Amino acid sequence: MAPDAVSTTQHDHEHRDAVTTNTERLPGIELIELLTSIVGPDNVDIGDRISDDLCHDESLGAAPVRPGAAVRPVSTEEVAGVVRVAGSLGVPITARGSGTGLSGASIPVDGGIVVSFERMNRILEIDLANHVAVVEPGVTLADLDDELAPHQLVYPVFPGEQSASLGGNVATNAGGMRAVKYGVTRHHVLGLEVVLGTGEVIVSGGRFVKSTSGYDLTQLIVGSEGTLALVTKAILRLHPRPAHQATLLAPFATLDDVAKAVAPIVMSGVGPLVVEYLDVISMAGVTASAGFDLGIDQDLQARTLAYLVVVLEQHRVERLEQDAQDLAAQLSELGALDVFVLSDRAGAQLVEARERAFWAAKANGADEIVDVVVPRASIPEYLATVGRLSEESSSLAVGCGHAADGNVHLSVWQSDGPTRRELLHDIVAAGVALGGVVSGEHGIGTEKKAYLAEFEDPVKLDLYRRIKSIFDPVGILNPGTIFDLEPAESRTDHRQHRKGAGR
Amino acid sequence: MPIDPTLAFRLREVVGAQVLVDPELVASYTADWTGRFRGHTAAVVFPASTEEAAGVVQVCRESGVAIVPQGGNTGLVGGGVPLHGEVVLNMGRLGGSEPVDRAGGQVTAGAGVTLAGIQEVAAESGWSYGVDFSSRASATTGGSVATNAGGIRVLRYGDTRAQLLGVEAVLGTGAVISHLAGLVKDNTGYDLSGLICGSEGTLAVVTRVRLRLVPPAPERAAALIALRNLDAALGTAAVLRRSLPQLEACEIIFTPGIDLVCSVFGLRRPFLRPSPVNLLIEVADRVDPTDILIEAIGSAEHVIDTIVATDSPRRAELWRYREELTAAINTLGPPHKLDVTLPTTSLAGFIDAVPDVVSTIEPTASTWLFGHVGDGNIHVNVTGLRTDDDRVDGAVFELVARLGGSISAEHGIGSAKRRWLHLSRSAAEQTAFRALKRALDPDGILNPHVLIPDA
Numbered sequence: 033m034a035p036d037a038v039s040t041t042q043h044d045h046e047h048r049d050a051v052t053t054n055t056e057r058l059p060g061i062e063l064i065e066l067l068t069s070i071v072g073p074d075n076v077d078i079g080d081r082i083s084d085d086l087c088h089d090e091s092l093g094a095a096p097v098r099p100g101a102a103v104r105p106v107s108t109e110e111v112a113g114v115v116r117v118a119g120s121l122g123v124p125i126t127a128r129g130s131g132t133g134l135s136g137a138s139i140p141v142d143g144g145i146v147v148s149f150e151r152m153n154r155i156l157e158i159d160l161a162n163h164v165a166v167v168e169p170g171v172t173l174a175d176l177d178d179e180l181a182p183h184q185l186v187y188p189v190f191p192g193e194q195s196a197s198l199g200g201n202v203a204t205n206a207g208g209m210r211a212v213k214y215g216v217t218r219h220h221v222l223g224l225e226v227v228l229g230t231g232e233v234i235v236s237g238g239r240f241v242k243s244t245s246g247y248d249l250t251q252l253i254v255g256s257e258g259t260l261a262l263v264t265k266a267i268l269r270l271h272p273r274p275a276h277q278a279t280l281l282a283p284f285a286t287l288d289d290v291a292k293a294v295a296p297i298v299m300s301g302v303g304p305l306v307v308e309y310l311d312v313i314s315m316a317g318v319t320a321s322a323g324f325d326l327g328i329d330q331d332l333q334a335r336t337l338a339y340l341v342v343v344l345e346q347h348r349v350e351r352l353e354q355d356a357q358d359l360a361a362q363l364s365e366l367g368a369l370d371v372f373v374l375s376d377r378a379g380a381q382l383v384e385a386r387e388r389a390f391w392a393a394k395a396n397g398a399d400e401i402v403d404v405v406v407p408r409a410s411i412p413e414y415l416a417t418v419g420r421l422s423e424e425s426s427s428l429a430v431g432c433g434h435a436a437d438g439n440v441h442l443s444v445w446q447s448d449g450p451t452r453r454e455l456l457h458d459i460v461a462a463g464v465a466l467g468g469v470v471s472g473e474h475g476i477g478t479e480k481k482a483y484l485a486e487f488e489d490p491v492k493l494d495l496y497r498r499i500k501s502i503f504d505p506v507g508i509l510n511p512g513t514i515f516d517l518e519p520a521e522s523r524t525d526h527r528q529h530r531k532g533a534g535r
Numbered sequence: 536m537p538i539d540p541t542l543a544f545r546l547r548e549v550v551g552a553q554v555l556v557d558p559e560l561v562a563s564y565t566a567d568w569t570g571r572f573r574g575h576t577a578a579v580v581f582p583a584s585t586e587e588a589a590g591v592v593q594v595c596r597e598s599g600v601a602i603v604p605q606g607g608n609t610g611l612v613g614g615g616v617p618l619h620g621e622v623v624l625n626m627g628r629l630g631g632s633e634p635v636d637r638a639g640g641q642v643t644a645g646a647g648v649t650l651a652g653i654q655e656v657a658a659e660s661g662w663s664y665g666v667d668f669s670s671r672a673s674a675t676t677g678g679s680v681a682t683n684a685g686g687i688r689v690l691r692y693g694d695t696r697a698q699l700l701g702v703e704a705v706l707g708t709g710a711v712i713s714h715l716a717g718l719v720k721d722n723t724g725y726d727l728s729g730l731i732c733g734s735e736g737t738l739a740v741v742t743r744v745r746l747r748l749v750p751p752a753p754e755r756a757a758a759l760i761a762l763r764n765l766d767a768a769l770g771t772a773a774v775l776r777r778s779l780p781q782l783e784a785c786e787i788i789f790t791p792g793i794d795l796v797c798s799v800f801g802l803r804r805p806f807l808r809p810s811p812v813n814l815l816i817e818v819a820d821r822v823d824p825t826d827i828l829i830e831a832i833g834s835a836e837h838v839i840d841t842i843v844a845t846d847s848p849r850r851a852e853l854w855r856y857r858e859e860l861t862a863a864i865n866t867l868g869p870p871h872k873l874d875v876t877l878p879t880t881s882l883a884g885f886i887d888a889v890p891d892v893v894s895t896i897e898p899t900a901s902t903w904l905f906g907h908v909g910d911g912n913i914h915v916n917v918t919g920l921r922t923d924d925d926r927v928d929g930a931v932f933e934l935v936a937r938l939g940g941s942i943s944a945e946h947g948i949g950s951a952k953r954r955w956l957h958l959s960r961s962a963a964e965q966t967a968f969r970a971l972k973r974a975l976d977p978d979g980i981l982n983p984h985v986l987i988p989d990a
Binding site (some may be wrong): 034120147159161162163204205207211215216218219232233234235236238239240241242243244245246247248249251252254255256260271274292294295299300301302303345347354399405406407408411417434436437438439465468469470472473474476484488489491492495496498499502514515 | 555593637638639640661662672682683684685689693694696697706710711712713714716717718719721722723724725726727729730732733734738750751752773778780820821822849876877878880881907910911912932937940941942943944946947948952954959960963964965966967970971974975986987
């Protein structure tokens with residue numbers, strides 16, 4: 033596994049101290065013996081031998097949980113064996129890649145089993161003729177990119193955290209900055225090998241881009257956050273890697289102007305790779321944290337309220353220059369206060385800094401992050417509402433986001449728990465009121481399932497539960513992620529019923 | 536078979552007069568356009584809204600009557616005609632589309648809007664729709680979602696699923712799910728729209744769809760390229776695909792096919808010196824792509840001759856050699872139409888082997904090959920076979936399975952291919968299909984004789 037760029041020791045979080053071993057939760061001897069017989073004694077950990085790293089993800093609000101056991105299988109057969117054992121004993125399983133998730137989906141269940149894919153980290157094949165990569169789930173984005181670059185190919189999903197694993201990317205349907213051009217993870221998964229909750233292995237899809245022969249199980253599993261199956265192999269679609277990039281930076285006087293510029297840019301046909309907005313506070317934060325200066329004069333900075341960053345890519349340099357020139361002219365017409373075509377180095381620095389925006393906010397003590405998505409034309413209206421809500425609660429919510437996707441990432445500073453929870457609820461509700469949803473790319477996990485329960489159509493939630501029971505009839509795969517296995521009302525009813533019966 | 540009067544009454548309670556029961560009037564809804572699939576029905580019902588469609592599904596569920604959802608009836612696998620006497624739920628009246636969301640580059644349309652209709656509203660608003668295929672005037676968005684239709688622009692923009700941001704659909708229970716907000720990033724639960732897409736009317740009846748639009752690429756150029764042999768054609772296609780991001784279509788046509796089109800439609804033969812294999816390609820961009828196209832073709836080896844067309848009428852002339860091929864083949868009698876996809880590396884072996892596979896079984900049959908070579912999608916049309924003789928179909932599908940391909944690239948499984956589904960999908964997958972069908976359609980009333988083989 034590639035070293036995580038941000039280890040827990042660098043970014044210690046208060047509740048990490050709370051990880052203690054609850055001796056009553058130690059797994060039974062039978063479970064340990066069975067797991068050991070499958071993966072070998074060196075690859076089963078229990079109790080204090082389980083690394084603290086396996087107990088948390090990178091979400092700001094979720095408390096770490098110590099699992100009963102951690103296993104490191106090396107093959108699909110071993111994964112299937114572990115799942116069968118867990119199923120027979122009714123022990124929950126949480127799949128784990130690099131643990132870079134942001135919504136709690138890879139945090140273990142108390143007393144459950146963590147299946148860590150750190151040993152299943154092989155790139156099995158780069159198929160140059162079919163433009164396909166076949167990978168194990170523990171392969172990181174960085175590893176895959178290193179392998180592809182010499183072939184002038186690219187796996188074009190860049191969620192911003194290159195140490196993330198592909199298994200985790202598939203499970204959360206990771207998005208990122210380049211979605212405006214290439215789409216998200218699901219658009220690049222051509223096939224999967226997975227282990228269902230029954231221990232059965234299913235292979236779906238193949239090395240072709242076009243198929244309509246029955247239900248698309250691949251797409252159903254993509255984004256299911258480890259609740260339907262464990263991914264053991266993925267067939268990924270690759271693209272030719274354009275050799276040249278240009279980055280344009282345009283300061284705007286209002287966020288409204290930024291939002292209005294997005295559709296014409298996309299429509300112009302320059303095919304932007306990245307279209308990001310940053311409010312001035314976020315821009316100051318990410319550049320300061322990355323240690324560089326944009327070199328924009330004070331006067332212009334004073335008039336700027338938001339920045340638009342557009343990255344272009346092309347196979348031919350002369351075409352790239354033409355696109356950059358035309359786009360610069362268009363941005364001026366669209367009300368940009370100025371347009372800077374950055375040098376390769378400055379452009380790369382800025383995009384890198386933007387990718388680290390979350391870490392910059394975290395380092396500055398942000399209390400929560402938001403991943404709401406709204407129709408892209410509604411971003412200004414949405415952010416105006418968010419501004420009002422934070423002001424009313426004496427909080428700070430600033431951010432940046434994927435302007436072309438309507439995906440708004442906010443960092444929220446409010447140390448008081450109840451006030452923060454109320455504010456976050458209102459921020460999500462405001463997004464939903466504009467036709468949005470609570471998560472664009474981080475997923476629901478455990479952290480946002482209350483919002484889903486509140487805002488999602490109960491007919492759909494009921495379908496989710498029925499679909500889960502097909503793939504995972506015992507309910508051992510990441511139970512309590514995305515939704516509770518039993519709907520809230522029926523649990524309430526249950527309790528009321530019992531209360532009534534006791535009377 | 537006359538309709539049960541109670542059923543007719545209850546359907547009319549939902550949709551008013553929009554129920555056809557007269558055997559002469561229903562006839563045109565009971566057969567597909569190739570004439571290969573003919574069925575019968577007691578009624579054709581035309582809902583005008585999602586609520587009406589849900590009402591019809593509820594009535595049919597309560598009456599224990601099966602339904603075949605039908606769009607423009609341009610399907611090719613017998614998935615949209617009542618082969619077992621089902622009630623036909625024709626979506627033609629769900630025809631309106633909302634105004635295009637110009638800022639978002641999206642549109643919400645009724646399931647009955649034709650592909651041409653979507654292309655038109657998209658163009659009027661300055662956008663373009665990423666899917667195109669030759670039955671555009673009749674094929675509907677609902678049908679194209681149900682079959683995850685492909686077509687000639689998949690190479691650049693992906694299949695219908697890649698355009699689909701959400702659906703509104705009636706489940707087999709009569710419940711409606713709606714996912715039309717049009718969020719391009721949406722990680723809130725399982726991808727139900729993606730599951731319904733390609734389910735061929737067996738999980739839900741799609742009533743409205745939300746589609747992404749793509750930027751227009753107004754500057755276009757097309758070329759018909761004559762090549763020495765199959766390997767040269769496949770090699771050239773690979774080079775073009777890699778070097779031309781503007782590449783929108785890359786079709787392979789063999790010279791017997793071109794000759795057939797020419798004789799049926801009285802067209803001139805494109806090349807003085809005919810070659811065995813031809814590629815028809817089109818590039819589109821915001822600036823004139825002609826020079827880049829010519830340069831790319833110039834760098835390809837084994838090209839015998841090339842015709843480049845830049846203006847719209849001349850491009851249309853070139854496209855006739857490809858688009859009229861289906862109609863030309865149909866003049867030889869109802870063809871067996873097999874639509875398969877293969878890994879690029881298996882294409883040559885497949886194309887070489889298919890004619891022999893066919894002639895071994897039926898020496899008098901003719902094999903016509905063409906297709907979207909850029910996607911690995913080959914259409915195998917076989918004429919000179921009885922419509923009910925499917926030995927050739929099975930043999931070709933087995934070849935596809937051996938070579939790692941899929942037995943349906945873009946037409947779907949329908950009735951025609953369901954007995955061969957096991958060649959593409961494992962027993963475990965089919966078990967999951969059946970369970971998913973039970974979850975969304977517990978009484979099994981939605982297109983029960985399509986896609987999933989009887990257990």
